[in-house]
Amino acid sequence: MASQDKLTPPLTRVVTAPRRAGPLLRVEDLSVSYGPQEVVTGVGFELGRGESLALIGESGSGKSTIARSVLRLLPGNARATGRITFDGQEVLALPERRFRPLRGRGIGFVPQDPGNALNPVRTIGAQAQEAAALLDEPDKAIRNELILETFAQVGLDNPQRAYESYPHQLSGGMLQRVLIGLAVLPRPALLVADEPTSALDVTIQKRILDLLSRLQQDLDISLLLITHDLAVAAERTDALVVLKGGSVQEAGSTAAVFSAPSSAYARKLRADVPALNPDRYAALRDPGFARLTDGKAKIAVSGVTKTFSVDGKVLKAVDDVSFSVPAGTTHALVGESGSGKTTTIRLLLGLDQPDHGDITVAGTPLAGRSQQALHAVWRHLQLVYQNPFTSLDPTWKVEHLVREPLDRFRIGTPKERGEQVREALASVGLGEQFLSRRPTALSGGQRQRVAIARALVLKPDVIVLDEPTSALDVSVQADIVEVLLSLQAKLGLTYVFVSHDLALVRQIAHTVSVMHRGRIVEHGTVGEIFDNPRQPYTRSLLKSIPSGIEGGTHRSPHAFPLKEQIA
Known part of the structure; x- marks a missing residue:
């Protein structure tokens, strides 16, 4: 993936009409019902040209319904009332044939899940051509050039390779960049981004958010960001609208809402952000630190290596990994996708066998055991998956x-x-x-x-937690974390916690192993890793944690001038 420091070509903005006065987007008294159930009630806000606004709240708060109302993508059983005005036009009353030209050209959309948004049996290039058709450019060679230029601008390292690839051949971060590229290719005035980073590693999340900030600045695009993460919203947007149960709880400038929230719900959201409250669970977690020296190792992983053969090449997924976990403590494995975390826990669970090294759980070696013997171990070693659905x-x-x-x-x-x-x-x-x-x-x-x-x-004595809260809102995540730590304090459970969310790791773990390309590059207590990281890779992970402290002032340091072409 391209580095953010790599210079990419400036984008060409096509200006098709003079700007109208007033806000670009105005929502007034919007209510939405699905059948007899009203899910959005009396919502109103304004978004200025070139500005950014976040709709935040937990699942079911109405965020995505509002976004889909703006895009006119509500399902057939939905009924929306009120007014939505985009660039001076009232869109709810427009016939679909008159609104359709605005979707894509005037309003771009970045959905949450690129795996569902992109057709798996068509190349990225074929799908990009559909977005390029909105440019009204008859010359195919010019359209191809614009696609590749946009792919370079959104940080795809090899635009031609991405163009020729199928979705399954690209990583999650690359696919999210493709979606952003397709959304900005027609040069819309408004970009609606619905949880664009919720399933991404913290470093990739930062790159995607940096990209959105830079595109907003370079192209003078207005950004409507849908998110449940108050820290992300506060760091990246100018204004916030806090929603609960379909109603606005609080709205205002980012700095005002974030620094001094007036509603009880906004205060709870702020309290639930792990990066802002690292010591929230100290009373439950801190007794475990005494067990780091006094407790006997419940899990011992020593010199473990695992290789796979991929397309005729040998891939070392886990390379000489060692760590131990004292009974009654939580050990976190952190790192980006592809760092070896998942392979390590598969080896720990006995689902794969290591090429070299030893793994013991409660003094019982796992290597070379029969399926029946492993079955007996699994009674005391359980797994909680990432996606419960x-x-x-x-x-x-x-x-x-x-x-x-x-x-x-x-x-x-x-x-x-x-x-x-x-x-x-x-x-x-x-x-x-x-x-x-x-x-x-x-x-x-x-x-x-x-x-x-x-x-x-x-x-069980040991529970392996594989990203157990990554798909959850911060408020729900806080409830689950409290359950896990209360159970650990009460039952003396030992946890292995796999996560890319370093802020959450700081709240709940006692020890941490940082993995990169199959190796442990740094290991220590939570305090040692977070307060005094020794490795550049660890420092890059920690710098990627959104804190919200910039209060909507974040802008990428790499802004590129625009070439204006008057159509």
Whole structure:
């Protein structure tokens, strides 16, 4: 991926009409209903030309519904009332045939998930040509040149390679850059970005946000950012609109809302941002630090190496990795995608075997053990997956999902298993009313609580947590973290926590291993790693943590002049 320091060509802005006076986007008394249920109520805000505004709030707050109202992409059963004015035109009342030319040309859209937004069986170039068609440029050679120029501007290291690739051949960060490139290619006046970095590593997130800031400045684009992360919004936008339950809780300049939020909900959002509250869980976490010297190692990984063969080449996914985790503590594995974190935990769980090295859990070696022997280890070593929606069978009820491990290990009588299921659910804050529900009837946070209860029901000693909160809002994430740390304090559990969110790691971990290209480049206590990082790679990770302290003043240091072409 291209470095942010690499100079790329300036973009050509096509000016098709003189600017109108007044704000570019004005939303007045917007209400949206899905059937009989009103999900957005009386929302209003203004976005000036060349300015940025964030809609923030937890899932279900109405953020994406408002964005889709602006884009006229609401589903057929939705009804929107009020007024949305874009560049002087009232868009809700426009017939679709008259609004369609605005979508893409006037208003660009960057969706959350590039995996779903891009067609997997068509090349990036073929899909880019659809965006280029909005330029009304008949010459195919010029269109191709504009596509490649835009791909270079959004930081794709090899624009021609990206053009010729299929989506599965590019990384998540590269795909997000492609989506941004396709959105800005027609040179819209407004860019709507819906959670554009929620699934990305912290360093890639910073690069994408730097890119959006630079494009906003270079092209004088207005940015409407949809996010649940108050720190990101505060660092990158001029104004904030805080939403809850479809209603505005607070609105104003970024500096005012972030520094002195007036609503209770905005204050809670601020308190839930890990980067702003590193010591929030100190009372629950700090007793574990005494176990770093007094406790016996529950997990010991020594000199582990794992290689794979990819396209005839040998890839060393894990290279001489060693660490230990004392009982009752949390050890974090951090690093970007491809650093070796996932392979390491697969080896720890016995799902793969190392080429070299040793792994022991509670004194039991894992290497060379039979499937039956590993099955006995797994009773005491459980995994909580990143995405609970895909790890939980959607056709099963919660009771069945949580009870299944007990059934597999034939633990207790049916009556005893039922009691253990209820006990496990209660430990994560879920009552008996959830027993008959299926995953589709649960929120993201509730699904993750069920996944944790499923891991806890066997009363394991060790739980591996693979990005357990990456898909959750910060408020829901805070609830899950409190559950995990309370259980650790009560039951003496040992955690291996895999995450790219370093701010969250600082809140909950006792020790940290920083992984880069399969190797551990730095290891130590949380204080040592965060307060005095020795390696440049670790320092780059820490600098990527959004803190919100810039209060909407963030601008990329690399701004490029525009070439104005009057159409």
